[in-house]
Amino acid sequence: MALLNIRNLTVKFATATGSFTAVDGIDVTVDKGEVLAIVGESGSGKSVSMLAVMGLLPDTATITADEMTYDGQDISNLTAAQRRKLIGREITMIFQEPVASLNPSFTTGFQIEEVLRLNLGMSRRAAHARALELYQAVGIPEPEEKLKAYPHQMSGGQCQRVMIAMAIASNPRLLIADEPTTALDVTIQKQILDLLMKLQEDYGMALILITHDMGVVAETADRVVVQYKGKKMEEADVLSLFENPQNPYTRALLSALPENATGDRLPTVSDFFQQEAAR
Amino acid sequence: MTAVVEGKAIIQDYRIPGGMFARARTVRALKGVDFKVEKGKTLAIVGESGSGKSTLARVIALIDAPTSGELRIEGKPVDIRTRRPGPEMRSKVQMVFQNPYGSLNPRQKIGDVLMEPLVINTDIPAPERRARAEAMLAKVGLQPEHFNRYPHMFSGGQRQRIAIARALMLNPSLLVLDEPVSALDLSVQAQVLNLLADLQDEFGLTYVFVSHDLSVVRYIADEVMVISKGEAVEQGPREAVFANPTHPYTRQLFAATPVTTVASIRARVAQRSMSRAARLAT
Numbered sequence: 001m002a003l004l005n006i007r008n009l010t011v012k013f014a015t016a017t018g019s020f021t022a023v024d025g026i027d028v029t030v031d032k033g034e035v036l037a038i039v040g041e042s043g044s045g046k047s048v049s050m051l052a053v054m055g056l057l058p059d060t061a062t063i064t065a066d067e068m069t070y071d072g073q074d075i076s077n078l079t080a081a082q083r084r085k086l087i088g089r090e091i092t093m094i095f096q097e098p099v100a101s102l103n104p105s106f107t108t109g110f111q112i113e114e115v116l117r118l119n120l121g122m123s124r125r126a127a128h129a130r131a132l133e134l135y136q137a138v139g140i141p142e143p144e145e146k147l148k149a150y151p152h153q154m155s156g157g158q159c160q161r162v163m164i165a166m167a168i169a170s171n172p173r174l175l176i177a178d179e180p181t182t183a184l185d186v187t188i189q190k191q192i193l194d195l196l197m198k199l200q201e202d203y204g205m206a207l208i209l210i211t212h213d214m215g216v217v218a219e220t221a222d223r224v225v226v227q228y229k230g231k232k233m234e235e236a237d238v239l240s241l242f243e244n245p246q247n248p249y250t251r252a253l254l255s256a257l258p259e260n261a262t263g264d265r266l267p268t269v270s271d272f273f274q275q276e277a278a279r
Numbered sequence: 280m281t282a283v284v285e286g287k288a289i290i291q292d293y294r295i296p297g298g299m300f301a302r303a304r305t306v307r308a309l310k311g312v313d314f315k316v317e318k319g320k321t322l323a324i325v326g327e328s329g330s331g332k333s334t335l336a337r338v339i340a341l342i343d344a345p346t347s348g349e350l351r352i353e354g355k356p357v358d359i360r361t362r363r364p365g366p367e368m369r370s371k372v373q374m375v376f377q378n379p380y381g382s383l384n385p386r387q388k389i390g391d392v393l394m395e396p397l398v399i400n401t402d403i404p405a406p407e408r409r410a411r412a413e414a415m416l417a418k419v420g421l422q423p424e425h426f427n428r429y430p431h432m433f434s435g436g437q438r439q440r441i442a443i444a445r446a447l448m449l450n451p452s453l454l455v456l457d458e459p460v461s462a463l464d465l466s467v468q469a470q471v472l473n474l475l476a477d478l479q480d481e482f483g484l485t486y487v488f489v490s491h492d493l494s495v496v497r498y499i500a501d502e503v504m505v506i507s508k509g510e511a512v513e514q515g516p517r518e519a520v521f522a523n524p525t526h527p528y529t530r531q532l533f534a535a536t537p538v539t540t541v542a543s544i545r546a547r548v549a550q551r552s553m554s555r556a557a558r559l560a561t
Contacts, residue, residue, distance in 0.1 A: 033555075041464040042435070156328075185327045185491050190535035201554065212464045215494070215537025218544050222551070239548055243541045256469040257539060258498035265476065266469040266498065 002029040003174055003206050007067035011052050014060045022048045024230040035200060035207045037221035045230040046210050050176050054093055055083050088119050092167040096179040098159035102151040108162045109147030115166050134165040138195060157188035168199055178210045193220055214257055218242060226250045283453050283485040284339060285315045289348035291334050308334040310509040321486040323500035325493065331509040333457055336489045340374040340455040353452065366400035373446035377458040379438035383430040389441055390426040396448045419444045419474060436467035440474065455487045460495060472499060493536045497521055505529045
């Protein structure tokens with residue numbers, strides 16, 4: 001049975017110039033222990049659909065869905081208290097800007113121990129011990145020292161490791177990673193992706209990876225959803241997507257990868273749509 | 280062939296002033312880097328954050344004076360420690376920054392953004408300035424009606440086009456691009472890279488292209504310089520560096536770059552299903 005099941009999700013934003021549809025009839029299902037990648041360019045609604053699941057959208061957003069269940073439980077009409085029980089324990093999320101996601105006024109250790117105390121009801125002493133364990137699990141060097149470090153004293157890659165440590169603190173069954181490596185260098189990106197994949201296997205979590213980078217998709221995903229302008233273009237397992245993309249937009253995205261360049265020019269998405277129209 | 284820009288033993292030290300608890304110390308960001316770029320070619324500088332690649336870009340763009348070393352632009356030695364570069368030198372070298380959201384003044388209309396370099400460095404009359412700015416807008420693929428708009432009305436890709444247009448207003452011979460596409464989406468990245476290639480052909484521009492993305496470098500560069508901890512650890516023509524990376528750091532960079540070939544995905548998927556089966560068995 002699917003862990004997360006969303007059918008016909010639509011998110012509309014009330015703007016000054018009328019209503020804007022950011023997500024238009026998207027279906028998403030994730031099985032237990034599966035890695036799903038949602039790919040799209042900015043404005044494709046890939047983050048918004050996941051923020052809707054987390055209940056993190058502002059009041060101007062209207063969310064409608066035929067079905068929105070987590071582990072068989074309806075999550076579309078939760079009270080704040082019920083939502084708190086689920087979000088941050090069963091479903092957790094990490095964001096694009098690791099340094100900006102942490103509070104600069106507190107040590108990272110304080111912040112992760114706070115999560116453990118509030119979400120899991122641990123004592124200070126137990127929280128400290130568990131935080132140390134988590135820092136070791138995500139590969140932060142000198143964990144005891146780093147618990148006392150403020151976010152500005154750590155590098156971007158280390159801050160992202162702290163965020164991951166917080167996200168896995170409660171042994172979640174679903175982790176949503178929104179562009180977790182976009183702000184990082186390639187070498188650090190590789191380390192963070194390897195870490196996420198290792199933790200995903202060790203903990204048996206499902207992972208939803210939101211990204212615009214086809215390289216990241218190729219290195220991580222089991223299944224891929226391609227999204228464009230709020231609509232789902234294509235859904236396939238990773239191998240068939242790269243081997244035999246069905247949708248013209250997917251083909252356009254793949255051919256825009258610089259390493260696939262043939263000749264002098266990179267084909268762009270708009271070139272591709274023109275070709276399709278001319279056909 | 281003439282070298283548009285040439286550097287010899289460029290060293291850059293940063294002074295970290297001491298405070299109540301710390302003693303003053305010096306960080307050597309560049310430890311004597313040599314390079315040379317010929318007209319119409321692209322030199323890519325590759326390295327991780329903290330490697331000194333942006334420091335080098337700032338030295339080449341005449342923003343920071345190096346601590347020591349010789350910089351020649353079109354054969355002439357330039358030393359901005361002793362004398363500020365004049366309008367003529369400023370016109371030769373221009374820079375495009377990484378983040379198009381930070382490099383445009385939010386209160387300045389696009390037309391003014393483009394005309395400002397001409398106001399500062401030339402005495403071209405106003406009507407002509409306007410004509411040139413409008414022509415440049417068209418060159419980078421924007422519309423004439425964008426002239427009176429503000430930066431917030433543009434997407435990231437469009438803003439980077441504006442930043443490129445601004446850099447080209449003075450007809451420079453050398454453009455220093457500091458990670459110009461790393462803040463952009465894949466499809467927009469392709470458009471901007473195409474634009475840069477077109478402009479290079481049209482104006483015979485020389486590029487110094489700073490990046491950490493090897494797939495972009497492979498596409499755009501003629502020469503590659505890999506920089507690590509302030510030292511150029513590998514330098515040479517693109518084909519040579521990509522075919523046979525010799526320095527361990529370069530190899531590490533290659534290993535970290537995602538592979539998108541079907542064969543590698545198939546191998547990964549197979550490995551995953553095997554480890555999953557093993558997990559179920561235990």
